[in-house]
Amino acid sequence: MHRIDLAQANAMIEAALTKGTELALKPLTVVVLDAGGHMIACQRQDGASNMRVKLATGKAAGALALGVSSRTIGDMALERPHFIASVDTMGEGGMVPAAGGVIACDADGVVVGAIGITGDTSDNDEACALAGLAAVGLKAKN
Numbered sequence: 001m002h003r004i005d006l007a008q009a010n011a012m013i014e015a016a017l018t019k020g021t022e023l024a025l026k027p028l029t030v031v032v033l034d035a036g037g038h039m040i041a042c043q044r045q046d047g048a049s050n051m052r053v054k055l056a057t058g059k060a061a062g063a064l065a066l067g068v069s070s071r072t073i074g075d076m077a078l079e080r081p082h083f084i085a086s087v088d089t090m091g092e093g094g095m096v097p098a099a100g101g102v103i104a105c106d107a108d109g110v111v112v113g114a115i116g117i118t119g120d121t122s123d124n125d126e127a128c129a130l131a132g133l134a135a136v137g138l139k140a141k142n
Contacts, residue, residue, distance in 0.1 A: 015135030026121035059101025060116030061093030070101030100125030
């Protein structure tokens with residue numbers, strides 16, 4: 001597999017939201033992007049604020065843009081804030097330097113897209129993103 005199709009994207013979202021329900025998290029928003037950064041699917045749970053789609057997209061798009069998770073981008077922002085601020089303005093979809101955006105790889109390690117989640121703590125957002133990937137047999141890029 002070298003791409004995420006709509007059925008897989010929806011399954012990722014369903015698994016991520018199920019994980020959020022199991023953990024009793026605040027309302028989540030989940031975005032799945034293809035490897036080129038284009039949205040495949042998005043869902044915003046009831047009660048999620050109106051900016052959440054952009055935030056989730058920024059986590060996933062930023063991860064794809066720099067080739068690392070949005071958690072790693074957060075670490076980079078502490079070390080090189082001017083670099084991250086500059087790159088943020090260049091990319092389509094923006095960049096959110098906080099955990100919850102994870103690059104999706106197939107069994108061969110090929111990048112097939114990314115998932116971005118926002119709504120609860122960044123650690124919880126990331127846990128749900130990883131659950132979404134696992135549900136369709138994808139792995140997070142190391």
